[in-house]
Amino acid sequence: EARESRIQTGGLISLALQKENVFPLMAIQMISIGEETGEIDQMLMKVADFYEDEVEQAVKALTSIMEPIMILFLGGMVASILLAMYLPMFKVFEDIG
16 A cells, blocks of 8 residues: 555656566566656557567467367377277177188
8 A cells, every 4th residue: 555655646656566576577677767758658558569479479389289289189089989989890800700
């Protein structure tokens, strides 16, 4: 609450965020630069764009990993179904022959 009142009375947002240890240092530094230059809105947009790009890259990496895993899983399922169908038939043919 003390931090909130400091911000409301004109304190620096970057100092309050730095004490919280929630945001990465780069984001706090960019917010600090925005406060110093008077263009905090633009700096916050740049921070948002940076982390949006980072999330997109993480999603792309995850989907590129998931695709082969799903193919292997489905291939394993098909193989197990085929084995379940054909192994008993091979045993019957072996017993007959």
